[in-house]
Amino acid sequence: MGDELKPFVDWSWCARNLGRIVLVDTRWYLDGSSGADAYQAGHLPDAVFVDMDRWLSGPASPEKGRNPLPDPEVFAQGMREAGISDSDTVIAYDDAGGVIAARLVWMLRSTGHKAAVLDGGIGSYPGKLAREIALRRTGSFTPKAWPADLLADISEASSDAFLTVDARNRDRFDGRQDPIDPRPGHISGAVNVPCRGNLDAGGHLLPELQIRGNFEHAGVLTAQNTIAYCGSGVTACHNLLVMEQLGMGNGRLFVGGWSQYGHATDRPVETKIQPDGRL
Secondary structure (H helix, E strand, O other), rough: OOOOOOOOOOOOHHHHHHOOOOOEOOOOOOOOOOOHHHHHHHHHHHHOOOOOOHHOOOOOEEEOEEOOOOHHHHHHHHHHHHOOOOOOOOEEEEOOOOOOHHHHEEEEOOOOOEEEOOOOOHOOOOOOOOOOOOOOOOOOOOOOOOHHHOOOOOHHHHOOOOEEOOOOOOHHHOOOOOOOOOOOOOOOOOOOOOOHHEEOOOOOOOHHHHHHHHHOOOOOOOOEEEEEEOOOOOHHHHHHHHHHHOOOOOEEOOOHHHHHHOOOOOOOOEOOOOOOOOO
């Protein structure tokens, strides 16, 4: 497989490396639908399921947001129970173009593990889905602290020293509506690069020149001094991985995202809505 693994791989790459990778189903839904049920109804052969709420997030709170990072030991336990060891190469997928799988991949890559998102997700698999639950021996996975140099706090996310990039859809960034969080709008000074704008209609990454153009149009030329956020630190990981894929470097993640910032009523909010209601 080589020493360097890019953040995104396609199914043809996976097919060449079957037996040397661990496929992980990370499906998760904001509306509360069960990713585990989706996995049981049909998944990639030999894939294991990892639950976002149980293993990839800590307890939610207004102070920390909806999906803060879990304690490293909790994450390690989840990986061990899924049969993942320190030396494994993990390929994660979902049914949302990778914007959910990116969370696990970012967590693994940021702590020195080999991991990538399956470009195109479950829809890129050409064969018949499996319903048998994959059983793997308990893994040997060592807890590691989350790297401070790849994380940002709420003060840094609203600081002029960084370029803050919002991965949410344009309507939520503009403040036209927010069905989830208490205040509509975005962090003052942030720019908008919707993570789903990295994808074509089939959930595959757009050509690199087109994606780069989307970032450059928003003023993002490099990941250096860049902070990515979204609603709760999940889909922002997709923008971080895309920037790494493009050779732009490694940005930082504001995990609390809008679900933390929106509750911090002492911090200013920007919208694109005029006083008369027009954009």
